[in-house]
Amino acid sequence: MLSIDLRGKTAVVTGSTVGIGLAIAKSLAQAGAAVVVNGRKQDAVDQAVEAVRRHTPGASVQGVAADLGTAEGCQQLAAQATRCDILVNNLGIYGTTPFLEIGDDEWQRYWDVNIMSGVRMSRAYMPQMLERNWGRVVFIASESALNIPADMVHYGTSKTAMLGLARGLAKMAAGTGVTVNSVLPGPTLSEGAAQMLMATAAPGQTLEEAGVAFVKQNRPSSIIGRAAQLEEVANMVAYVASPLSSATTGAALRVEGGIVDSL
Structure with missing residues (x-):
């Protein structure tokens, strides 16, 4: 019988006070990982920490309030959560806006939050993973990366860029015990x-x-x-974050119910 055992591992899940991020934090804690949850506001972080502890009594949970849409916020998280074996780059923003109404500032905001947070946190934590010759980096992308919505071009484009980033980082870690993958939820x-x-x-x-x-x-x-249910996405992430997935890297793993019409 296969079992996901993450005891002795520390997982950092960005943007994890609600939604998919919180579901992932709960799943990883249940598998035995020490979990770091993150959000911009301290009260939301505190509530998420308690939610994970209620879900898995006795779990080791740390909360760090930091805005990862900024370089300073990413540095703050890395300074307060110094160890990371499993990095889940979940933070993301989305919204429907007609393309011609999306200004430069909004494009830049999507780039900073959806892409640069993952760039910065990967740059902060991957060196120690490579040194230990074990680590997992998981980017939470979207089916919109492959199926760009006409009313969310900025969002879809940022998720496409995320797939490229993850694939490149996987190649950078070639020949090591560090894997990098993307998980693509749908609705x-x-x-x-x-x-x-x-x-x-x-x-x-x-x-x-x-x-x-x-x-x-x-x-x-x-x-x-x-x-999809939140747990269905979190289950895929828990597998990819585990030692069981050691031959899976550089992959874009779809949890979108078959929306993307390709083989």
Whole structure:
């Protein structure tokens, strides 16, 4: 029987106070890792730490409040969480905006948060992984990296760049015990998605039913025909973060229900 055992490993999960990031932190803690959660605001970080501890009593959990959309924030996280065996670059922002209305400042914000946070945290933590000859770097990308939404061109472009970054870092770590991979979720029932879905849901519709309706209308190529649960994404990340995935690197692993219509 296969089991994911992360005892003795320390995982840093960026942007992990809610949604997919928090689900990943819970999953890694349950597998035995010491977990560092991160967000911009101290109260949100404190709540996330408690949520992980409730999920896995006795878990080792540290919280660091830092804005990773800035170089200073990335330095702050690296200084307060000095050890990292598993880095999950989850932090990201998204939103629908017509392309012609996206100004330079907004493009720069998406680049700083979605790409440079991963660049900086990888640069901070990969040297120690390479020195120990073991480590996992996981980028949380999106099916939008391959299926650029017309109303989220800046978001999709940033996620495409993330795939390139992850692939390049995997090659940089060639021949070592350090792997670098991307995980590509599709529509997922996070808190933000739930608010959006329920705002337009039909009377009496459950969240899951609203998710099905959204996918059918906006992602008709989906094979599963529904939005993913947070745990389904976190399960993939837990595997990729584990010793079991030692022959998987430089990969773009899709957890998007078959939306991307390619083999």
